[in-house]
Amino acid sequence: MKPEIQEQLTIGSEQAYWDRFSHRSKRVPATEVSATCPCLAAYKAWWKAAMAAQMSDAHRRFLQVLMSHGIMEGSEARKLHRCCCEIHKVYYAHDKLDDFITTINIRLQPLFMQIRKGMSESDGRAHYALVNLAETEITKMASDYAENELELFRKTMDLIILSENGFACSTDILNLADQLKTKKMKKKEAEQVLKIFVEDKWLSERNGECTLHTRCIMEMEQYILSIYQDTARKCNICHSLAIQSQVCETCGIAMHLPCVAKYFKAQTEPRCPHCNDFWPHEIPDMSRIESQSSSKRNSRKELHS
Numbered sequence: 001m002k003p004e005i006q007e008q009l010t011i012g013s014e015q016a017y018w019d020r021f022s023h024r025s026k027r028v029p030a031t032e033v034s035a036t037c038p039c040l041a042a043y044k045a046w047w048k049a050a051m052a053a054q055m056s057d058a059h060r061r062f063l064q065v066l067m068s069h070g071i072m073e074g075s076e077a078r079k080l081h082r083c084c085c086e087i088h089k090v091y092y093a094h095d096k097l098d099d100f101i102t103t104i105n106i107r108l109q110p111l112f113m114q115i116r117k118g119m120s121e122s123d124g125r126a127h128y129a130l131v132n133l134a135e136t137e138i139t140k141m142a143s144d145y146a147e148n149e150l151e152l153f154r155k156t157m158d159l160i161i162l163s164e165n166g167f168a169c170s171t172d173i174l175n176l177a178d179q180l181k182t183k184k185m186k187k188k189e190a191e192q193v194l195k196i197f198v199e200d201k202w203l204s205e206r207n208g209e210c211t212l213h214t215r216c217i218m219e220m221e222q223y224i225l226s227i228y229q230d231t232a233r234k235c236n237i238c239h240s241l242a243i244q245s246q247v248c249e250t251c252g253i254a255m256h257l258p259c260v261a262k263y264f265k266a267q268t269e270p271r272c273p274h275c276n277d278f279w280p281h282e283i284p285d286m287s288r289i290e291s292q293s294s295s296k297r298n299s300r301k302e303l304h305s
Helices: 003-009 014-025 038-052 057-069 074-087 097-111 137-141 147-161 170-174 187-199 214-227 257-263 286-304
Strands: 071-073 113-119 126-132 203-206 209-212 245-247 254-256
Touching: 057 071, 057 074, 057 097, 057 126, 071 074, 071 214, 074 097, 074 126, 097 113, 113 214, 126 214, 147 170, 147 187, 147 209, 170 187, 170 209, 187 203, 209 214, 245 257, 254 257, 257 286
Parallel strands: none
Antiparallel strands: 071 126, 113 126, 203 209, 245 254
């Protein structure tokens, strides 16, 4: 666990919290802060909520494991929730995972971190990821990659978001290697960097094509929406950023493929939920997609075992 998170999670009293907060922000001690200060009032309100949502060792263990993974599928997060509660002998309810995570998020709030729930665009499955709210855009990746690697990622993101289907051919990405302004790469180097982006869960690769990983979308959604204002869209159904989507040819709204499948499941003649015009795209068969995803996950487990 990172030292700053460990420090925050082991605060023993309100005064101890204010002393730490004042020290970190290089402000005057909490006892000297005016009671009329709006910042003080906001943090006092947070403190009451934080004390009402006590962290247990089960919460800490859950957070530590999620930090080591970065992102976790919903079914794995539910198993982890149960395991943590059983190990530390705290109350467990199978339908209270989101409440369990809310307790953690209250304590993470002053650190500008949050466990977010998102959806895989490929199969619609829920995922949980620990995201840093204090940093913006690709500076989240700056400590892990060289400047030319970050530039390659930005250009890859351009190709993916400006494409019609939310994918970029890996060959097209590798061709960007000698166009970098920071420092050109050889194609072999770019190949290795691309592989690292996939391993670190910033990109997903399928049949020679790349798209943004669920983790990347969850962390960079606001950045993408602000930088690609004329291109990036939110799904009309779940209201999250839609990279792989179908778009209405009449009104231009977008929908994730899993959202399309669910929305039109009971409709004999699919119509746009916004303008009511006929939906001209093929409706995805999510049962087939989920079956393929399960087969791939099982294959990966067999390889690792």
